[in-house]
Amino acid sequence: MSTSAETAAQLIYAPNVQYNTSLMTVKFIASCFAGAVAGVLGLENWSGFALFLVSTLFTSLCIHVINCKGSPSNYLPQGLSDLLNPGQDNAFTFVLVWTLFYGIVHG
Template sequence: MSGAPDDAVQRIFGPNLLHNNNLLYNVKFISACFSGAVAGVLGLENTLGFALFALSTLFTTSILHFVNFRGRSKSYVQGGIVEVLNPGQENVFSFILVWTLFYGIVHVYD
């Protein structure tokens, strides 16, 4: 029976999946921190800052999907493009932390 769902699950090599998930988490974290720093330095407030976060998440997802995963994210990450697009709660909090930090550092006397 080729093409059965059990066959696809059996072909997943655990250490590779764990490594890919760790790298994906690191890229998402760094992207969230950089976008938070940019939002803080630019002095963005409220929805503009979160719009920048959404745009950076979409940009990071598209680069990962088309460049790193060659358009086949399902082959590299369990969950496919949905897992790559999900920023994760901890990355949202990291974005907000870095955003407020840089906003406070740069715009303290405005």
């Protein structure tokens, strides 16, 4: 007889976990790149965050079409909402890289 913890552990399939990790890595790298672009272009205030929003939407669209083949619910627990969520780490990384490149180029 299996307990609820064992049942939950059986739902974790290693190839899916590895695939989801690579999807989050793509979103992280896209966030770093968008921060670098915002810094080099010298964007300030809301225009920089607008670039982050556009970058997040474009990255999510590319992952939705290319990696998830149009059905993100097969790969992510909450489906499309997980895909569109930029994540706290990615937002902070964007701001960090943005300020770094802004300081290097325009400082």
